[in-house]
Amino acid sequence: MPALLEICGLTAGLQSRRAITPVVSNVDLDVQPGEILGVVGESGCGKSTLAAAIMRLLVTPQVLQSGSATLRIDDDKAYDLLNLSENDLRQLRWRHLSYIPQGSMNSLNPVLRVERQMTDALLQRGLSKKEASDRAIAALELVSLEARLLDSYPHELSGGMRQRVIIAAAVSMHPTLIVADEITTALDVVTQRQILQELAAIRDELGATIIIITHDMGVVAQIADRVAVMYAGEIVEVGSVSDIFQQPLHPYSQGLIASIPRESGQRVEGLPGEAPSPWNYPAGCRFHPRCPKVFGRCREHAPASQPQGPDRWVACHLYDQETASDD
Ligand SMILES: Nc1ncnc2c1ncn2[C@@H]1O[C@H](COP(=O)(O)OP(=O)(O)O)[C@@H](O)[C@H]1O
Ligand code: SF4
Numbered sequence: 557m558p559a560l561l562e563i564c565g566l567t568a569g570l571q572s573r574r575a576i577t578p579v580v581s582n583v584d585l586d587v588q589p590g591e592i593l594g595v596v597g598e599s600g601c602g603k604s605t606l607a608a609a610i611m612r613l614l615v616t617p618q619v620l621q622s623g624s625a626t627l628r629i630d631d632d633k634a635y636d637l638l639n640l641s642e643n644d645l646r647q648l649r650w651r652h653l654s655y656i657p658q659g660s661m662n663s664l665n666p667v668l669r670v671e672r673q674m675t676d677a678l679l680q681r682g683l684s685k686k687e688a689s690d691r692a693i694a695a696l697e698l699v700s701l702e703a704r705l706l707d708s709y710p711h712e713l714s715g716g717m718r719q720r721v722i723i724a725a726a727v728s729m730h731p732t733l734i735v736a737d738e739i740t741t742a743l744d745v746v747t748q749r750q751i752l753q754e755l756a757a758i759r760d761e762l763g764a765t766i767i768i769i770t771h772d773m774g775v776v777a778q779i780a781d782r783v784a785v786m787y788a789g790e791i792v793e794v795g796s797v798s799d800i801f802q803q804p805l806h807p808y809s810q811g812l813i814a815s816i817p818r819e820s821g822q823r824v825e826g827l828p829g830e831a832p833s834p835w836n837y838p839a840g841c842r843f844h845p846r847c848p849k850v851f852g853r854c855r856e857h858a859p860a861s862q863p864q865g866p867d868r869w870v871a872c873h874l875y876d877q878e879t880a881s882d883d
Protein backbone atom coordinates (compact mmCIF):
# COMPACT_ATOMS: atom_id res chain seq x y z
CA MET A 557 0.00 0.00 0.00
CA PRO A 558 1.43 3.45 -0.80
CA ALA A 559 2.32 5.54 2.23
CA LEU A 560 -0.20 8.13 3.36
CA LEU A 561 2.68 10.48 4.07
CA GLU A 562 6.14 10.13 2.61
CA ILE A 563 8.77 12.41 4.07
CA CYS A 564 11.99 12.69 2.07
CA GLY A 565 15.14 14.55 2.99
CA LEU A 566 13.42 16.94 5.36
CA THR A 567 15.93 19.42 6.76
CA ALA A 568 14.93 22.33 8.99
CA GLY A 569 17.00 24.66 11.10
CA LEU A 570 17.36 27.88 13.02
CA GLN A 571 18.21 31.01 11.10
CA SER A 572 20.65 33.45 12.62
CA ARG A 573 21.98 36.56 10.93
CA ARG A 574 24.92 34.65 9.50
CA ALA A 575 23.84 31.07 8.95
CA ILE A 576 21.23 28.38 9.35
CA THR A 577 21.95 25.81 12.03
CA PRO A 578 20.26 22.53 11.09
CA VAL A 579 18.03 21.12 13.83
CA VAL A 580 16.43 18.30 11.84
CA SER A 581 18.67 16.73 9.20
CA ASN A 582 17.66 14.80 6.15
CA VAL A 583 14.71 12.92 7.62
CA ASP A 584 13.20 10.14 5.50
CA LEU A 585 10.07 8.56 6.94
CA ASP A 586 6.92 6.85 5.68
CA VAL A 587 3.60 6.89 7.48
CA GLN A 588 1.21 4.12 6.49
CA PRO A 589 -2.55 4.69 6.27
CA GLY A 590 -4.34 3.84 9.52
CA GLU A 591 -1.23 3.27 11.59
CA ILE A 592 -0.06 4.90 14.79
CA LEU A 593 3.56 5.88 14.30
CA GLY A 594 5.55 6.88 17.36
CA VAL A 595 8.40 9.37 16.96
CA VAL A 596 10.52 9.09 20.06
CA GLY A 597 13.68 10.70 21.39
CA GLU A 598 14.85 12.66 24.39
CA SER A 599 13.92 16.28 24.85
CA GLY A 600 15.83 18.49 22.40
CA CYS A 601 16.16 15.85 19.66
CA GLY A 602 14.15 17.88 17.14
CA LYS A 603 10.82 16.07 17.33
CA SER A 604 8.65 19.18 17.65
CA THR A 605 10.62 20.90 14.92
CA LEU A 606 9.98 17.92 12.64
CA ALA A 607 6.25 17.96 13.45
CA ALA A 608 5.93 21.70 12.87
CA ALA A 609 7.91 21.42 9.64
CA ILE A 610 5.56 18.73 8.29
CA MET A 611 2.59 20.93 9.18
CA ARG A 612 4.32 23.98 7.67
CA LEU A 613 3.98 25.73 11.01
CA LEU A 614 7.58 26.58 11.77
CA VAL A 615 7.99 29.94 13.47
CA THR A 616 10.92 32.33 12.95
CA PRO A 617 13.81 31.74 13.53
CA GLN A 618 12.89 28.17 12.52
CA VAL A 619 13.20 27.62 8.78
CA LEU A 620 12.53 24.78 6.40
CA GLN A 621 15.65 24.18 4.31
CA SER A 622 14.76 21.31 2.02
CA GLY A 623 12.78 18.15 1.55
CA SER A 624 9.30 16.99 0.68
CA ALA A 625 6.36 15.55 2.58
CA THR A 626 3.94 13.94 0.15
CA LEU A 627 0.42 13.33 1.39
CA ARG A 628 -1.60 10.84 -0.67
CA ILE A 629 -5.34 11.18 -0.27
CA ASP A 630 -8.58 11.17 -2.27
CA ASP A 631 -7.90 8.24 -4.60
CA ASP A 632 -4.18 8.66 -4.50
CA LYS A 633 -3.86 12.34 -5.30
CA ALA A 634 -0.46 13.47 -4.06
CA TYR A 635 0.31 16.81 -2.43
CA ASP A 636 3.74 17.90 -1.27
CA LEU A 637 2.93 19.71 1.98
CA LEU A 638 6.31 21.41 2.03
CA ASN A 639 5.93 22.98 -1.39
CA LEU A 640 2.21 23.71 -1.60
CA SER A 641 0.90 27.28 -1.87
CA GLU A 642 -0.51 28.71 1.37
CA ASN A 643 -3.98 28.65 -0.11
CA ASP A 644 -3.89 25.01 -1.19
CA LEU A 645 -2.31 24.12 2.11
CA ARG A 646 -5.12 25.80 4.05
CA GLN A 647 -7.73 23.75 2.19
CA LEU A 648 -5.82 20.56 2.78
CA ARG A 649 -5.28 21.33 6.46
CA TRP A 650 -8.94 21.92 7.04
CA ARG A 651 -9.99 18.72 5.40
CA HIS A 652 -7.23 16.34 6.28
CA LEU A 653 -4.75 17.47 8.92
CA SER A 654 -5.00 18.00 12.66
CA TYR A 655 -2.01 19.11 14.65
CA ILE A 656 -1.93 19.07 18.43
CA PRO A 657 1.20 21.09 19.28
CA GLN A 658 3.23 20.41 22.40
CA GLY A 659 1.74 22.21 25.42
CA SER A 660 -1.55 22.97 23.70
CA MET A 661 -3.62 21.93 26.72
CA ASN A 662 -2.45 25.20 28.25
CA SER A 663 -3.46 27.22 25.20
CA LEU A 664 -7.23 27.10 25.66
CA ASN A 665 -8.64 30.61 25.89
CA PRO A 666 -9.48 31.19 29.58
CA VAL A 667 -12.41 33.52 28.88
CA LEU A 668 -14.26 31.33 26.38
CA ARG A 669 -16.42 28.35 27.17
CA VAL A 670 -15.35 24.96 25.79
CA GLU A 671 -18.23 24.93 23.31
CA ARG A 672 -17.07 28.08 21.58
CA GLN A 673 -13.49 26.82 21.40
CA MET A 674 -14.57 23.50 19.97
CA THR A 675 -17.10 24.75 17.46
CA ASP A 676 -15.48 27.88 16.00
CA ALA A 677 -13.42 25.97 13.46
CA LEU A 678 -16.37 23.75 12.55
CA LEU A 679 -18.60 26.78 11.98
CA GLN A 680 -15.91 28.35 9.82
CA ARG A 681 -15.93 25.19 7.78
CA GLY A 682 -19.58 25.79 7.00
CA LEU A 683 -21.31 23.46 9.46
CA SER A 684 -24.54 24.72 11.01
CA LYS A 685 -24.59 25.52 14.73
CA LYS A 686 -26.47 22.30 15.45
CA GLU A 687 -24.09 20.19 13.31
CA ALA A 688 -21.03 21.76 14.95
CA SER A 689 -22.44 21.18 18.40
CA ASP A 690 -23.33 17.56 17.59
CA ARG A 691 -19.82 16.97 16.23
CA ALA A 692 -18.27 18.50 19.36
CA ILE A 693 -20.42 16.30 21.63
CA ALA A 694 -19.57 13.17 19.63
CA ALA A 695 -15.86 14.04 19.79
CA LEU A 696 -16.05 14.63 23.54
CA GLU A 697 -17.63 11.21 23.92
CA LEU A 698 -14.65 9.65 22.14
CA VAL A 699 -12.43 10.99 24.91
CA SER A 700 -14.83 9.98 27.69
CA LEU A 701 -16.11 13.49 28.42
CA GLU A 702 -19.75 14.42 28.92
CA ALA A 703 -21.62 16.92 26.76
CA ARG A 704 -22.26 19.21 29.72
CA LEU A 705 -18.57 20.08 29.67
CA LEU A 706 -19.30 22.34 26.70
CA ASP A 707 -20.57 24.94 29.18
CA SER A 708 -17.36 24.94 31.21
CA TYR A 709 -14.46 27.36 31.20
CA PRO A 710 -10.95 25.89 30.95
CA HIS A 711 -10.05 26.76 34.58
CA GLU A 712 -12.88 24.54 35.77
CA LEU A 713 -11.24 21.50 34.17
CA SER A 714 -8.37 19.28 35.33
CA GLY A 715 -5.25 18.96 33.17
CA GLY A 716 -6.43 15.60 31.85
CA MET A 717 -9.80 17.08 30.90
CA ARG A 718 -8.21 20.04 29.13
CA GLN A 719 -5.98 17.71 27.17
CA ARG A 720 -9.03 15.65 26.23
CA VAL A 721 -10.85 18.79 25.06
CA ILE A 722 -7.86 19.62 22.83
CA ILE A 723 -7.85 16.09 21.41
CA ALA A 724 -11.62 16.18 20.90
CA ALA A 725 -11.36 19.52 19.07
CA ALA A 726 -8.76 18.01 16.73
CA VAL A 727 -10.80 14.87 16.20
CA SER A 728 -14.07 16.72 15.58
CA MET A 729 -12.65 17.83 12.24
CA HIS A 730 -12.52 14.16 11.17
CA PRO A 731 -8.93 14.46 9.94
CA THR A 732 -7.11 11.91 7.84
CA LEU A 733 -3.86 12.51 9.74
CA ILE A 734 -3.43 13.61 13.35
CA VAL A 735 -0.03 14.76 14.57
CA ALA A 736 -0.03 14.75 18.38
CA ASP A 737 3.03 16.20 20.12
CA GLU A 738 3.65 15.14 23.76
CA ILE A 739 -0.04 14.90 24.53
CA THR A 740 0.44 12.90 27.71
CA THR A 741 3.39 14.77 29.16
CA ALA A 742 2.62 16.38 32.55
CA LEU A 743 -0.30 14.05 33.20
CA ASP A 744 -0.41 11.35 35.87
CA VAL A 745 0.22 7.78 34.77
CA VAL A 746 -3.42 6.66 35.03
CA THR A 747 -4.70 9.61 32.96
CA GLN A 748 -1.88 9.03 30.48
CA ARG A 749 -2.92 5.44 29.96
CA GLN A 750 -6.59 6.33 29.57
CA ILE A 751 -5.86 9.04 27.02
CA LEU A 752 -3.68 6.68 24.99
CA GLN A 753 -6.46 4.09 25.00
CA GLU A 754 -8.92 6.73 23.85
CA LEU A 755 -6.58 7.78 21.07
CA ALA A 756 -6.25 4.18 19.87
CA ALA A 757 -10.06 3.90 19.87
CA ILE A 758 -10.28 7.12 17.85
CA ARG A 759 -7.96 5.63 15.25
CA ASP A 760 -10.18 2.54 15.06
CA GLU A 761 -13.42 4.50 14.96
CA LEU A 762 -12.45 7.26 12.51
CA GLY A 763 -9.85 5.31 10.54
CA ALA A 764 -7.44 8.17 11.18
CA THR A 765 -3.68 7.86 10.89
CA ILE A 766 -1.76 9.15 13.91
CA ILE A 767 1.80 10.33 14.45
CA ILE A 768 2.42 10.46 18.17
CA ILE A 769 5.48 12.35 19.28
CA THR A 770 6.92 11.62 22.68
CA HIS A 771 10.11 11.54 24.73
CA ASP A 772 8.75 8.43 26.48
CA MET A 773 9.41 4.93 25.09
CA GLY A 774 6.72 3.72 27.51
CA VAL A 775 4.11 5.72 25.57
CA VAL A 776 5.32 4.18 22.32
CA ALA A 777 5.05 0.69 23.82
CA GLN A 778 1.46 1.35 24.86
CA ILE A 779 0.04 2.77 21.68
CA ALA A 780 2.21 2.71 18.56
CA ASP A 781 2.35 0.15 15.74
CA ARG A 782 5.69 1.38 14.43
CA VAL A 783 8.35 3.62 15.85
CA ALA A 784 10.94 6.04 14.51
CA VAL A 785 13.72 6.78 16.99
CA MET A 786 15.16 10.26 16.70
CA TYR A 787 18.47 11.51 18.02
CA ALA A 788 20.07 14.91 17.48
CA GLY A 789 17.82 15.76 14.54
CA GLU A 790 18.17 12.43 12.73
CA ILE A 791 16.08 9.28 12.52
CA VAL A 792 18.42 6.55 13.77
CA GLU A 793 16.13 3.52 13.72
CA VAL A 794 12.71 2.62 12.31
CA GLY A 795 10.74 -0.57 12.79
CA SER A 796 7.65 -2.18 14.20
CA VAL A 797 7.19 -1.68 17.93
CA SER A 798 7.43 -5.43 18.53
CA ASP A 799 10.71 -5.72 16.58
CA ILE A 800 12.28 -2.70 18.24
CA PHE A 801 11.29 -3.70 21.75
CA GLN A 802 12.33 -7.33 21.25
CA GLN A 803 15.61 -6.46 19.60
CA PRO A 804 16.58 -2.81 19.49
CA LEU A 805 19.53 -2.50 17.10
CA HIS A 806 20.70 1.08 17.62
CA PRO A 807 22.54 1.67 20.90
CA TYR A 808 20.38 4.77 21.45
CA SER A 809 17.17 2.74 21.08
CA GLN A 810 18.66 0.22 23.50
CA GLY A 811 19.35 3.04 25.98
CA LEU A 812 15.84 4.49 25.67
CA ILE A 813 14.27 1.09 26.27
CA ALA A 814 16.52 0.45 29.28
CA SER A 815 15.41 3.84 30.68
CA ILE A 816 11.68 3.02 30.79
CA PRO A 817 10.61 3.18 34.45
CA ARG A 818 9.59 -0.25 35.73
CA GLU A 819 6.25 -0.66 37.45
CA SER A 820 8.02 -2.58 40.20
CA GLY A 821 9.77 0.66 41.08
CA GLN A 822 13.09 -1.06 40.35
CA ARG A 823 15.87 1.38 39.50
CA VAL A 824 16.43 1.77 35.78
CA GLU A 825 19.67 2.35 33.96
CA GLY A 826 19.27 5.82 32.48
CA LEU A 827 21.18 7.07 29.48
CA PRO A 828 24.21 8.97 30.74
CA GLY A 829 24.55 12.60 29.62
CA GLU A 830 22.04 14.48 27.52
CA ALA A 831 21.16 15.13 23.90
CA PRO A 832 23.34 17.82 22.28
CA SER A 833 21.88 21.12 21.15
CA PRO A 834 21.90 21.83 17.38
CA TRP A 835 24.94 24.09 17.81
CA ASN A 836 26.88 21.15 19.20
CA TYR A 837 25.89 18.21 17.04
CA PRO A 838 29.02 16.02 17.11
CA ALA A 839 30.85 15.05 13.92
CA GLY A 840 30.54 11.48 12.65
CA CYS A 841 27.75 9.60 14.38
CA ARG A 842 25.99 12.24 16.45
CA PHE A 843 25.47 9.72 19.26
CA HIS A 844 29.14 8.77 19.50
CA PRO A 845 30.11 10.75 22.65
CA ARG A 846 27.42 8.86 24.60
CA CYS A 847 27.56 5.51 22.86
CA PRO A 848 28.76 2.51 24.90
CA LYS A 849 29.68 0.73 21.64
CA VAL A 850 31.58 3.56 19.92
CA PHE A 851 34.54 2.55 17.76
CA GLY A 852 36.96 4.16 15.31
CA ARG A 853 34.89 5.20 12.32
CA CYS A 854 31.98 6.41 14.48
CA ARG A 855 33.89 9.56 15.39
CA GLU A 856 34.42 10.69 11.81
CA HIS A 857 31.87 9.14 9.51
CA ALA A 858 28.13 9.62 9.82
CA PRO A 859 26.41 6.22 9.44
CA ALA A 860 23.87 5.95 6.63
CA SER A 861 20.45 4.47 7.22
CA GLN A 862 20.42 0.86 6.03
CA PRO A 863 17.68 -1.76 5.74
CA GLN A 864 17.83 -4.55 8.32
CA GLY A 865 14.96 -6.72 7.19
CA PRO A 866 11.41 -5.90 6.18
CA ASP A 867 10.39 -2.42 7.32
CA ARG A 868 13.44 -2.11 9.54
CA TRP A 869 16.10 0.58 9.18
CA VAL A 870 19.04 1.52 11.31
CA ALA A 871 21.80 4.10 11.02
CA CYS A 872 24.76 2.70 12.95
CA HIS A 873 28.19 1.49 11.88
CA LEU A 874 27.75 -1.72 13.88
CA TYR A 875 25.55 -2.89 11.02
CA ASP A 876 27.72 -1.80 8.12
CA GLN A 877 28.01 -4.51 5.46
CA GLU A 878 31.77 -4.96 5.74
CA THR A 879 33.16 -5.95 9.14
CA ALA A 880 34.12 -3.23 11.57
CA SER A 881 37.43 -4.94 12.36
CA ASP A 882 39.47 -2.55 10.20
CA ASP A 883 38.94 0.20 12.80
N1 LIG B 1 12.61 28.73 18.15
C1 LIG B 1 13.72 28.20 18.66
N2 LIG B 1 14.69 28.98 19.15
C2 LIG B 1 15.84 28.45 19.67
N3 LIG B 1 16.09 27.13 19.72
C3 LIG B 1 15.17 26.31 19.24
C4 LIG B 1 13.93 26.79 18.67
N4 LIG B 1 13.21 25.72 18.26
C5 LIG B 1 13.96 24.64 18.56
N5 LIG B 1 15.12 24.99 19.14
C6 LIG B 1 16.18 24.08 19.58
O1 LIG B 1 16.23 23.00 18.69
C7 LIG B 1 16.41 21.77 19.38
C8 LIG B 1 15.27 20.85 19.05
O2 LIG B 1 14.08 21.36 19.60
P1 LIG B 1 12.70 20.61 19.51
O3 LIG B 1 12.36 20.38 18.10
O4 LIG B 1 11.72 21.37 20.34
O5 LIG B 1 13.04 19.20 20.20
P2 LIG B 1 12.11 18.16 20.96
O6 LIG B 1 10.71 18.40 20.54
O7 LIG B 1 12.64 16.83 20.54
O8 LIG B 1 12.32 18.41 22.43
C9 LIG B 1 16.50 22.12 20.86
O9 LIG B 1 17.88 22.21 21.19
C10 LIG B 1 15.85 23.46 20.94
O10 LIG B 1 16.38 24.21 22.00
S1 SF4 C 1 27.62 4.42 14.77
FE1 SF4 C 1 29.04 3.98 16.42
S2 SF4 C 1 28.72 5.60 17.92
FE2 SF4 C 1 26.99 5.61 16.54
S3 SF4 C 1 25.48 4.38 17.57
FE3 SF4 C 1 26.58 3.02 16.17
S4 SF4 C 1 28.23 2.15 17.41
FE4 SF4 C 1 27.42 3.91 18.53
Ligand SMILES: [Mg+2]
Pocket residue numbers: 600603604605658737738
Ligand atom coordinates in the same frame (compact mmCIF):
# COMPACT_ATOMS: atom_id res chain seq x y z
MG1 LIG D 1 9.05 18.77 21.67
